[in-house]
Amino acid sequence: MRLCEESGVHIVELNMEKPMESQGPFDLILQKLDDITATRNAVQTYTRKFNLQKFIESHPEVPILNSLSKSQQLEDRRNMNARLKTFEGRIQDIDIFVPSFVELRNSIPEDCVECMHEAGVTFPCVCKPFDATHPDTSHDMSLVFEHSGLRDVKTPCMAQSFINHDGILYKLFIVGPKTFITRRPSIKNLNPGEYKTEHFRTADVSKPNSSSHLNQFVNNDQDESSVHQLDLQVMTELAQTVRNGIGIDLLGIDVIVESKTNRHAIIDVNPFPGYDGVPHIQQMLCDYMIDTIRSTRSKQS
Ligand SMILES: Nc1ncnc2c1ncn2[C@@H]1O[C@H](COP(=O)(O)OP(=O)(O)OP(=O)(O)O)[C@@H](O)[C@H]1O
Ligand SMILES: [Mg+2]
Numbered sequence: 001m002r003l004c005e006e007s008g009v010h011i012v013e014l015n016m017e018k019p020m021e022s023q024g025p026f027d028l029i030l031q032k033l034d035d036i037t038a039t040r041n042a043v044q045t046y047t048r049k050f051n052l053q054k055f056i057e058s059h060p061e062v063p064i065l066n067s068l069s070k071s072q073q074l075e076d077r078r079n080m081n082a083r084l085k086t087f088e089g090r091i092q093d094i095d096i097f098v099p100s101f102v103e104l105r106n107s108i109p110e111d112c113v114e115c116m117h118e119a120g121v122t123f124p125c126v127c128k129p130f131d132a133t134h135p136d137t138s139h140d141m142s143l144v145f146e147h148s149g150l151r152d153v154k155t156p157c158m159a160q161s162f163i164n165h166d167g168i169l170y171k172l173f174i175v176g177p178k179t180f181i182t183r184r185p186s187i188k189n190l191n192p193g194e195y196k197t198e199h200f201r202t203a204d205v206s207k208p209n210s211s212s213h214l215n216q217f218v219n220n221d222q223d224e225s226s227v228h229q230l231d232l233q234v235m236t237e238l239a240q241t242v243r244n245g246i247g248i249d250l251l252g253i254d255v256i257v258e259s260k261t262n263r264h265a266i267i268d269v270n271p272f273p274g275y276d277g278v279p280h281i282q283q284m285l286c287d288y289m290i291d292t293i294r295s296t297r298s299k300q301s
Helices: 002-006 033-037 042-058 068-072 077-085 109-119 147-152 202-206 232-246 281-300
Strands: 089-091 094-097 101-104 125-128 140-144 157-161 168-175 178-185 198-201 250-257 264-271
Touching: 002 281, 033 042, 033 068, 042 068, 077 101, 077 157, 077 232, 077 264, 089 232, 101 109, 109 147, 140 147, 168 232, 168 281, 178 202, 178 232, 198 202, 232 250, 232 264
Parallel strands: 094 264
Antiparallel strands: 089 094, 101 157, 125 140, 125 157, 140 198, 168 178, 168 250, 250 264
């Protein structure tokens, strides 16, 4: 905030439960959908979205980071993954893919196994809630190793093939044309089999310092020699392709590199992420807001 004030940008924290018109005028709106939905109250969330939508409609000249409607397209993991599938293909000599996924309507193993088979979803699989933005429930997931384990899963949910990736997650952080790549711990390699279903919170496995039995390597769980060299150019091209395709300038993309094959899987995308580990992020965001205001004005004049 201080950095912005020093650059001549006055920041106003909005009261989203009140009409925005009386709180302006504004040169730019910076919004994070997770903050809008963080109320845990459906009526309040509706009011916040309504107020923002109303302002956007009456002020098409005011740029918004990020677009509300485009951010909302990523709220449901089924839509998000369908959108991500459009980026499958090849960048240089690297295959880019989205692990197979399917909607599970109930926890009856026989029903689920059939749907999974049709969609190409294999064990182990990760079961994720549809809603990616709910503060309490969105990050509770399960790892299922064989069909009878599906009984332990909370449905409806999305089941996605678990891709072995040597316990390394790459977070691609985007601020407009700039891309930053950070490395995080992640879930170790797993095999299908008669193992108990594992329930986990995503923060316990893939935040910078998270430590869980799921990401602790034992003996030769991981073959260090298989850990790949990352091609930064490919990652940057992937990040900017996804940014342009989705049309969101402040974006985080989670990528894992499949053990042995080196194929790159996109497993998650977050509008306006936390940017943990990106140096000078506040200054960069402030500069990007100023650039956006200037370029919007020059297009309008
Ligand atoms: N298909 C997959 N294959 C392997 N590991 C996966 C897969 N999907 C998710 N994971 C693991 O689970 C973690 C959480 O998954 P995901 O990113 O979908 O959840 P999230 O809670 O939305 O994440 P975020 O904290 O980025 O919002 C990942 O960081 C990764 O460690
Ligand atoms: Mg994620």
